[in-house]
Amino acid sequence: MSLMQFFRGRAAPQDRFTALVRPHLRLMYRMAYRWTQNSAEAEDLVQDVLTRLFPRLEELAAVDKPGPWLVKVLYRRHVDLYRRRVSSPIDDSVHWDSDDAFFRERLIDERDDYRRLELQRTLNRALEGLDEGWRDVVLLHDVEGHTALEVAEILEINVGTVKSRLHRARKKLRIALQPGTIERSYAC
Amino acid sequence: MDCNQARRELELMREQNSADLLAHLRRCADCREGAEDLRIARLLRTMPAPEPAEDFERRALAAAMPQSRERSRVRGWQLATAASLLLAVLMAVPRWQQPAAPAPEAVAALPVSVSLDTPRSLSGATIQVSLPPNLALEGYGDARQLQWQADLSAGANRLTLPVQMRQTGGEAEIVIRIEHEGARREFRVPVQAGSADRSRPQPTTKI
DSSP states (O other): OOOHHHHHSOOOOOOHHHHHHHGGHHHHHHHHHHHOOOOHHHHHHHHHHHHGGGGOOOOOOOOSOHHHHHHHHHHHHHIIIIHHHHOOOSOOOOOOOOOHHHHHHHHHHHHGGGGHHHHHHHHHHHTTTSSSHHHHHHIIIIIIIIOOOHHHHHHHOHHEEEEEEHHHHHHHHHTSSSSSHOOOOOOO | OOHHHHHHHTTTTSSOOHHHHHHHHHOOOHHHHHHHHHHHHHHHTTTTOOOOOOHHHHHHHHHHTTTOSSSOOHHHHHHHHTOOOEHHHOOOOOOOOOOOOOOSSEEEEEEEEEEEESSSSSEEEEEEEEETEEEEEETTTTTEEEEEEEEEEEEEEEEEEEESSSSSSSSSEEEEEEEEETEEEEEEEEEEEETTTSOOOOOOOOO
C-alpha cells in the first residue's frame, strides 16, 4: 500500500470526497450550464449529483479519469431529470433555449469583444436548432474540449457516431454563421 | 499560395490574414470551408458561460455530505423531480366528533390516516409532519413537528397519526411534506372538529 493510499484510507470520507470532486466542480457546473442554459438550474443539477455521489465514494475513488466520469454521471442525471420533464405531458413547454439574457449582459460589459460575442450568441442560438444528440456532441467536444473517445464514453455511443454527428452539426452551424444569416440577426 | 500553405497560415490564427491568403480563399472553396470550420471551432471553444454563485463549491460540497447542516437547495429541480414524485394524499380524516364535555387539554383523540400513493418506490424519503397549535400527536407532548425517514413502496403507503385536538372546535390543518432526492411535495390536510363534511382532505400541492 502506497503512502498516499494509506493516508486516503485514514482520511474521513468527507475529506476524501472533497479531494476527489472539488477539482472538477467548475467543469461540472459549466457542463450543467451548457445543458440547462440556466445558471440556477446548473447549480441545482450539480448539487443533486453530488448528494447522490457521496454514498458512491469508493466507486468514485477507483475511477481513472474522474473528470469525464463525473460528466457522464451528470449527463445521465440531466437526462433523467430534465429531459424526462421535457417529455412530461404535464410540462411540455420546456426545451433547450439559448441563454440570451447572459449574452445581452456580456455584450454590454465587453464592448471590445462585441463582434466575437455576437457570433457566439448566433452560434448558441443555432445550437437550439440542432437535434439533442448532435448538440450534446458539439457541447462536449467542441465547446468543452472532450476527446471523441471521451464523448463516446459519456454519451454511450460509438466513436464513429460522435464523428458523424460532429460533421453534420458543424455543417449546420456553418450555415448559421453565413454572412447573410448573421447580418439579419444584427441589431444596431 | 497553395492549399497546404493556406491551411498552415490559417492555423496560426493571425489577427490579420495576408493578402495572399485572402486571394487563395477567394478562389478555393475547400479552404474557405476549412477556414470557416476553424473559425467556428474557435468560437465554440471560447463560448462564455456565467460563473457559479459565490461560494458555490463550498456550499455544494457541504450540502452533499450526510448530517450536513446546510440543506440542499431544491429550487429549479423541485419542478423537475416533483413531476416524477407523483405522491398523493388520497384519504384522510374520519369523522371527528365534538366531545360532549370539552376539557382544556387533549379533548379528542382520533387517528388520522392518510394514504401516500407513489407510482414508484422511494427509498429514504423524508416525511415531515407539522401540526398547528390546536393539534398534538399522542405521546409527543408539545412537539409541533416530527420528521423521519422511510422507504415508500410503489402503490399506497398508509400513514396513521395519533392526533389529539387540544381545543374544541375550530379549524386545523396538518401539513405533510415528503422529500425525496431534492424533490419536495407538500400536502395540506384540513380538519375540523365536529364536522364530517369539512374534514375531507383537500390536498394541495406546493412545489
